[in-house]
Amino acid sequence: VTGAAVDATLPLVFVNGERVPTDGSHLSVRDRGFTLADGLFETMRARRNVVFREARHLARLSDGLRVMQIPEPRHLRRWVEQAVAGAGRMDVSIRLTITRGAGAAGLTPPADVKPTVVVTVSPMPHFPAETYTRGLSAIIASGRRNAGSMTAGLKTLSYTDAVLAWLEAQRAGADEALFLDEHGHCSEATASNLFIVVEGGLVTPPVTCAALPGITRATILELAKLAGIRAEEREFSADVMASAQEAFLTSSLRGIAPLRSVDNRNIGRGAPGEVTTRLRSAYAALVDRECGGS
């Protein structure tokens, strides 16, 4: 691929390595991804055909497949890269979904599991400039995350709770919802990890607080150490968050998004803070370095 123009047909959809028309029907209603959320996914970004931290995403997915006893399809990496190559060299987001495949009704998996692999390549979503310049407002969701669930730490297709929390935030006029875990510790946002700045150091909830082991989260912890910023995984309450100097959310597509308020109370000065801004620059530079410039 040499051109920089994006194929006008984005999003591109690939099922089991074959390109299929974007509009139309791709899946059986008997696919267990649809009937039981019996699958996992990864969301990645790519620039100039380079998928940022691809190996880490695929390693996390591989770990999850093992826990779920879904045989890992061959060619995953090749299928992702082929899909990305088809989209030209611009910034794209990639969703890689793997399900246990089609099956009869009920929980019993088929004797011969044939996983379904879907790769979708879309333009990088547009986040309003305010997301970064002003920061996001959040509520604390009425429902709690469950660190004791069978699927804690896995990026499964079960996002129903996140959708309902997002709707709750929307009804409250907020941008995001934060979850506490069943013990009242801060956990994560609907689809992002949470960081706070306390006494100049970074703190993020450990995975034992039902936080997903995010790839961006891990990257930020590394960048903080390189930048000489103290960083640790530690439990904290909503009260500790409310009195933090800064807070931000991390995810593969939105990157680092400052959090300006929670339940209508400002975090710090109610604007992106110094540590957040430093880390945003360091993160942008890292993506440039690993993906060869913007």
Add this chain to the structure above:
Amino acid sequence: VTGAAVDATLPLVFVNGERVPTDGSHLSVRDRGFTLADGLFETMRARRNVVFREARHLARLSDGLRVMQIPEPRHLRRWVEQAVAGAGRMDVSIRLTITRGAGAAGLTPPADVKPTVVVTVSPMPHFPAETYTRGLSAIIASGRRNAGSMTAGLKTLSYTDAVLAWLEAQRAGADEALFLDEHGHCSEATASNLFIVVEGGLVTPPVTCAALPGITRATILELAKLAGIRAEEREFSADVMASAQEAFLTSSLRGIAPLRSVDNRNIGRGAPGEVTTRLRSAYAALVDRECGGS
């Protein structure tokens, strides 16, 4: 429909009221039921074209759609009955799935939600005779249900935890897995409600223990009262269950399935008990009455 023969093409599949080929592709990979488990479902049984307790299933679904802010599609009842009629007059199971429809990547629902409605009609599944004569063995799942979740009490598409618990039971050589809630109370099985018999009376976990408000569960509570059996919703621990006289599981398709052991310890004498057997007869008679005989 006058014949008693089942259409050889079962399962029948209907998408938004239109019959579609059983094999093949029916859904977009962008359907939020697939990407986010953003939907609800009901499992029902029908005999001689009569859907058992159809109104209650549709009422529960309607309540769930309201909580999830998914507009209720018109014609649901008609679409279910049309699907059942297409299958002749024998015993069938019906799965009715409703999702928020297709959408762009991310949690944000589309401005104009067009729900996807899938009805699948299958032969009633065959449960081994032992399920009822000998009873089921169960383990207590390592993961817990979450009564505090955003979706507690809703029959959403998020069954990933149930699948993993089922696999855990299978690895242990057991038939079923029982969940405790986050406080250690007994909750339910992977896709059934739980009842125990203590001092001759029935006890089932309240929905505040993350038990789904099952239609069969409600029916059993009514039948018990009619039969002069004390019945109540009350929290109980795994220890109380272990010392119960009897225990059984209820669901729309399997009906009442006796539980003979939990974690390799017999419940009562390790065989279906008297109360369980009485209720099984009463339940079978009720289905006969409401659906016009077997």
